[in-house]
Amino acid sequence: SQQGEEDPQALSIQEGENATMNCSYKTSINNLQWYRQNSGRGLVHLILIRSNEREKHSGRLRVTLDTSKKSSSLLITASRAADTASYFCATEVLTEKLVFGKGTKLTVNP
């Protein structure tokens, strides 16, 4: 797999349910970031987790990082229709350049 591959590619859930998205990467990283993209809009930064951190929370978001498995997960709890968007992980390796995955398209049905 390539650097920053999300899984699943698409996820459809009901409002109130939790959504979990996974990201795998190949090389050692400085940090990993999650972004959201609403249709036709730019990328919105959600959360950054550094390589020496294992878990981070921000509101309804919970991100984990397992550097031994080179993987991260994003959990959105108690999802809302407004959470419908594409979610991308992006890794920062040696420089400020971000390497993005293809994203997970999340649909939250009311």
Added chain:
Amino acid sequence: EPEVTQTPSHQVTQMGQEVILRCVPISNHLYFYWYRQILGQKVEFLVSFYNNEISEKSEIFDDQFSVERPDGSNFTLKIRSTKLEDSAMYFCASSEQGARGQPQHFGDGTRLSIL
């Protein structure tokens, strides 16, 4: 909340023509970036810019591409002779000083369509 603004939102250009995409980064940010997203594909890094010079560029960023910070607020991407495969969404981003480990703030993008 301060934001990155990009103009135009949509640019249609004939193949072979020059195009300039404009960005106004967040005012106290010092690192600037361009990324592009071809329809249905990943967001790809093009170039990063700091202290009035390119700090890194990708293989995509060939001699047809250039960036400039012509004044204290604008950051531009120029494509000299556009090709059909340049059609994509182009995103500008900026981050604060000490950028490594800082989130990048993205604009809403310019959709470039080459005919």
